[in-house]
Amino acid sequence: GTTSMKCALDMLGFKAAHGDIFTRHNRSVWLDWAKGGSFEPALDWLLRNGYNATTADQPTGYAYKELMARFPKAKVVLGVHPRGADGFVESVSQGKRIK
Numbered sequence: 001g002t003t004s005m006k007c008a009l010d011m012l013g014f015k016a017a018h019g020d021i022f023t024r025h026n027r028s029v030w031l032d033w034a035k036g037g038s039f040e041p042a043l044d045w046l047l048r049n050g051y052n053a054t055t056a057d058q059p060t061g062y063a064y065k066e067l068m069a070r071f072p073k074a075k076v077v078l079g080v081h082p083r084g085a086d087g088f089v090e091s092v093s094q095g096k097r098i099k
Contacts, residue, residue, distance in 0.1 A: 001091065005079055006056035014054040017046055021060070025049075030059055039066040 002018065009016040021030075026045050033042045043066070055061050068074060081088035 001081070001088075002057040002079070005077070009054050009056055015051050016054040016056040017051045017060045018055075019057040019059070021046070021051075033063070034059065039063050043067075043070065 006016045006018045026042075029042045029045050033039050042060075042063070046060070055063075055067070060067070064076075068076075081091065083090075
């Protein structure tokens with residue numbers, strides 16, 4: 001899933017943001033954006049910390065509009081769960097990262 005995508009992007013030379021950036025780093029910046037604040041502080045934090053606007057998971061995936069506005073020539077890879085949206089929800093809800 002998203003971890004495999006992150007690993008693949010990393011192997012290609014990208015430093016992909018993954019869900020752990022929300023839980024482990026600068027949580028207040030992400031919470032401010034999630035509550036309707038600007039995405040710019042979160043994006044600035046990513047860029048300052050070596051991420052190159054590549055995302056493989058949430059919360060950064062929710063910011064696709066902001067990312068596409070900032071990087072209009074960016075490529076997008078859409079990962080689709082083999083069992084559709086319901087399969088994705090089931091998989092995530094049973095995952096080890098859910099507390």
